[in-house]
Amino acid sequence: MHLTGTPLVNSPGDFGPQTPEPLQRALLDHLALFLQNNQWSTKALIRHIITSQTWQRSSLGSHQSDPANHYYTRGNRQRKDLEAWRDSALQVSGRLVAKTGGTPIQIDQAPYEGRRTIYGKVRRGFLPSIMRSFDFPGSEEALMKRTTTTTPTQALYLMNSPFLHGEARAIATQAPSIDGIYQSILQRSPSAEEKKSAQQWLARARRNSSAGSWEYGYLAKDSLDFKALPHFENGQWRGKAPLPDPTHGWLHWNANGGHPEGKRHAALKWTAIESGTIKINGNVKVPGDKGNGIIARIMQADGRTLKEWTVEPTQGVPTKIDDFKIKAGDEIWFVVDSRDDVAFDGFHWAPRISDEKGTISDAKADFTGPGLPPFAQLAQALLLSNEFFYID
Numbered sequence: 001m002h003l004t005g006t007p008l009v010n011s012p013g014d015f016g017p018q019t020p021e022p023l024q025r026a027l028l029d030h031l032a033l034f035l036q037n038n039q040w041s042t043k044a045l046i047r048h049i050i051t052s053q054t055w056q057r058s059s060l061g062s063h064q065s066d067p068a069n070h071y072y073t074r075g076n077r078q079r080k081d082l083e084a085w086r087d088s089a090l091q092v093s094g095r096l097v098a099k100t101g102g103t104p105i106q107i108d109q110a111p112y113e114g115r116r117t118i119y120g121k122v123r124r125g126f127l128p129s130i131m132r133s134f135d136f137p138g139s140e141e142a143l144m145k146r147t148t149t150t151t152p153t154q155a156l157y158l159m160n161s162p163f164l165h166g167e168a169r170a171i172a173t174q175a176p177s178i179d180g181i182y183q184s185i186l187q188r189s190p191s192a193e194e195k196k197s198a199q200q201w202l203a204r205a206r207r208n209s210s211a212g213s214w215e216y217g218y219l220a221k222d223s224l225d226f227k228a229l230p231h232f233e234n235g236q237w238r239g240k241a242p243l244p245d246p247t248h249g250w251l252h253w254n255a256n257g258g259h260p261e262g263k264r265h266a267a268l269k270w271t272a273i274e275s276g277t278i279k280i281n282g283n284v285k286v287p288g289d290k291g292n293g294i295i296a297r298i299m300q301a302d303g304r305t306l307k308e309w310t311v312e313p314t315q316g317v318p319t320k321i322d323d324f325k326i327k328a329g330d331e332i333w334f335v336v337d338s339r340d341d342v343a344f345d346g347f348h349w350a351p352r353i354s355d356e357k358g359t360i361s362d363a364k365a366d367f368t369g370p371g372l373p374p375f376a377q378l379a380q381a382l383l384l385s386n387e388f389f390y391i392d
């Protein structure tokens with residue numbers, strides 16, 4: 001069942017007398033005898049099956065004589081399960097660790113160890129999100145056959161997955177060419193057409209300024225033109241040189257907040273992926289006890305101010321907006337104005353955005369450096385392709 005995608009007996013949890021007789025009883029008997037005669041070695045049985053002509057058939061075979069494929073006249077197209085897919089990604093990036101045994105690992109947390117997925121830690125009732133998204137069963141009860149769902153969450157999860165970004169970067173670093181990336185991931189050269197479209201795409205591709213829904217930048221005073229900060233270093237988006245940068249001054253953003261500049265307001269931009277009704281929460285605080293404090297604003301890209309707070313030194317204010325309707329692609333700006341005096345204007349502000357189902361984005365938890373460079377984006381696209389995800 002795991003090898004071909006369909007079982008020889010349609011009720012793998014019940015081999016009792018009520019079960020309909022298997023269509024291919026002779027095959028089942030042959031495999032059972034093979035297992036007995038080979039010291040009950042499942043490894044030998046698996047080798048026997050996957051070296052057979054039946055198993056090696058393409059899924060593109062004829063559908064006419066055996067529409068439901070009861071007799072395995074063609075391969076069943078099947079998606080790799082989470083374990084096989086994650087292990088394959090580690091194998092092609094060269095990060096797979098062959099070691100067997102040992103303590104379990106957190107597969108959804110940095111540093112994303114390269115051990116096989118079978119060593120992923122499962123706490124009863126607390127499946128890691130990647131396992132939940134990809135149909136990994138809960139550990140409370142036995143399951144005979146997994147379901148395979150295909151949901152938009154899976155694609156979104158993988159597009160933003162730091163694990164997959166790491167694999168894509170590793171592949172692009174080892175083989176920084178279109179041919180090299182195709183060879184590493186799909187074990188083949190690109191067709192002339194694929195190569196041409198990859199070249200055209202790479203010519204347009206730019207490194208994304210950041211990896212998620214947040215962008216870190218500024219608005220020049222009295223302007224509505226959001227500009228991203230150009231440089232990321234030591235957990236900080238800022239100008240090129242160490243603070244104060246000759247052009248951008250003290251202007252920066254980090255995971256907790258940042259600093260405005262006299263002629264430029266610090267601006268954190270959030271872009272909605274889906275339409276809906278959101279709530280904004282958070283707290284803005286000026287920890288210093290000198291200077292004249294700041295003004296914090298939540299704005300829309302058309303310049304409308306939704307709310308505004310003046311924050312004096314040492315003060316903290318909740319920045320809360322309830323039941324605000326947005327459309328996919330809408331931007332919300334979190335803007336900090338120095339009140340014309342930048343001294344001691346370091347601030348803490350890491351807003352959270354949620355809907356009725358829970359947190360959508362959290363500026364502190366989601367804080368990231370630059371997005372993937374173009375070759376790594378190409379590697380990521382191939383790691384997400386059906387050709388990599390499915391066995392044909």
Ligand SMILES: [Ca+2]
Binds near residue numbers: 340342344345
């Ligand atoms: Ca100030």
